[in-house]
Amino acid sequence: xxxxxxxxxIYFNEFYTSHIQSASNFAYYKSGNKNTSLDLAQEAFIxxxxxxxxxxFSKAKSYLFTVVNNLFLNKVKHEKVVFEYAKNSPYLDVNNxxxxxxxxxxxxxxxxxxxxxxxxxxxxxxxxxxxxDGKKYREIAEMxxxxxxxxxxRMSSALKKxxxxxxxx
Amino acid sequence: MEKNKDILKWLNRDISDExxxxxxxxxxxxxxxxxxxxxxxxxxxxxxxxxxxxxxxLKTQNKTKKGKVVxxxxxxxxxxxxxxxxxxxxxxxxxxxxxxxYTTEFAQTKTFNLPDNSEVILNANSNISYAKKxxxxxxxxxxxGEAFFKVxxxxxxxxxxxxxxxxxxxxxxxxKERANYFEVKTYEGLVSVxxxxxxxxxxxxxxxxxxxxxxxxxxxxxxxxxSWLQKESNFKSTQLKFVxxxxxxxxxxxxxxxxxxxETLYSGGFTHSDINVALQSVTIPLQLSYKIDGKTIxxxxxxx
Numbered sequence: 001x002x003x004x005x006x007x008x009x010i011y012f013n014e015f016y017t018s019h020i021q022s023a024s025n026f027a028y029y030k031s032g033n034k035n036t037s038l039d040l041a042q043e044a045f046i047x048x049x050x051x052x053x054x055x056x057f058s059k060a061k062s063y064l065f066t067v068v069n070n071l072f073l074n075k076v077k078h079e080k081v082v083f084e085y086a087k088n089s090p091y092l093d094v095n096n097x098x099x100x101x102x103x104x105x106x107x108x109x110x111x112x113x114x115x116x117x118x119x120x121x122x123x124x125x126x127x128x129x130x131x132x133d134g135k136k137y138r139e140i141a142e143m144x145x146x147x148x149x150x151x152x153x154r155m156s157s158a159l160k161k162x163x164x165x166x167x168x169x
Numbered sequence: 170m171e172k173n174k175d176i177l178k179w180l181n182r183d184i185s186d187e188x189x190x191x192x193x194x195x196x197x198x199x200x201x202x203x204x205x206x207x208x209x210x211x212x213x214x215x216x217x218x219x220x221x222x223x224x225x226x227l228k229t230q231n232k233t234k235k236g237k238v239v240x241x242x243x244x245x246x247x248x249x250x251x252x253x254x255x256x257x258x259x260x261x262x263x264x265x266x267x268x269x270x271y272t273t274e275f276a277q278t279k280t281f282n283l284p285d286n287s288e289v290i291l292n293a294n295s296n297i298s299y300a301k302k303x304x305x306x307x308x309x310x311x312x313x314g315e316a317f318f319k320v321x322x323x324x325x326x327x328x329x330x331x332x333x334x335x336x337x338x339x340x341x342x343x344x345k346e347r348a349n350y351f352e353v354k355t356y357e358g359l360v361s362v363x364x365x366x367x368x369x370x371x372x373x374x375x376x377x378x379x380x381x382x383x384x385x386x387x388x389x390x391x392x393x394x395x396s397w398l399q400k401e402s403n404f405k406s407t408q409l410k411f412v413x414x415x416x417x418x419x420x421x422x423x424x425x426x427x428x429x430x431x432e433t434l435y436s437g438g439f440t441h442s443d444i445n446v447a448l449q450s451v452t453i454p455l456q457l458s459y460k461i462d463g464k465t466i467x468x469x470x471x472x473x
Binding site: 013016017020021024025028034037038041042045046049050083084085086087089090092105108109112113116127128130131132134136137152155156159162163166167 | 173176177180181182183197200201202203204205206207208209210211212213214215216218221222224225228229
């Protein structure tokens, strides 16, 4: 592991293949912009390739997310965040096909989407990395170079905000 | 708070069965479940990894190509040109240096001829340098230490030392320049010695001596007397410290003294062939004793 160098094309390709999707997703969670997220991720990988000699292989993952974050902050300031659901995604109760239920769920989804779009960047990235990429808090903490406690805090506050928006409590 | 912890555990897939049961009982769990479920269905742009990687390679290649173009820009060429110019000039001065140098170590003498066949014998621990190319026009050399000169007749011949300069036309003379000690002995002809503002014409058989800045021109010597050229050093009313310094130069020993007046005047000489004989000829007349330990000599009075 320690002998691996990112300057070696084989290792770089391996690193790229396993992380490009989550880097692109990460950019998307932050920007909510479908069109720029992959570009941001690509740019981050170019930076890594150019600085391959200076980056320790074991630190490369968190370096990647730091670079994406910085690129995002420098380039994509404060645009409207927009998300979409996957088409034909299953409802929670797949057996219930009553029109009332379906309508209720669609309404819920719309509210949830709005609520997520209105979370802070920090809350949103942590919440979506957990929900969509299925990442554990410890993993997220490592990638963002923050403590696991901080990740859990962001999760809690995200959940709290979402529930308030949806239930109106 | 307990509930909050359970929710976090549940989302992190760390929850135990009992905890999950307890969580499901709580109020509002159905909303939570929906949030968790539908949030994970938000669509992210899917990356075609192969295409994206190919695109990346293309971008990085373009960048490196740009880098190569930079390598041929003129600034760099000028840089290299400057480096080469500096190398050439320094090597010229190093390889074709005008200065010729002769140096002797402790207990070593050197005999050599100057370009006009003037003869120089360089005593121990001394150095001579002169400009070979300019010698024909300018018989000028620098001396640090002691040397005997047998100068061919011709233009002005000058010996520069830190303390004073000696100018001659054609003669034989000896120049000795050590720390705080400057001495010129004329063996033949007339030697002109410049020391600070004084200019002294020194006839055959006379000594010009400056010790600690005090000039002495009254001493004479016998030109047939043995000197360091015959492997002997001779002194006339010279402070002991200069005599001991000369022993150090000739034999390469270090001399320490013990409770001795180094200003005592000494007249006499010592041979360069045997350290014991040399030390005896200096110590006995002054009623001193000595001890040799390795490369160190200690000199002390009889009483000790």
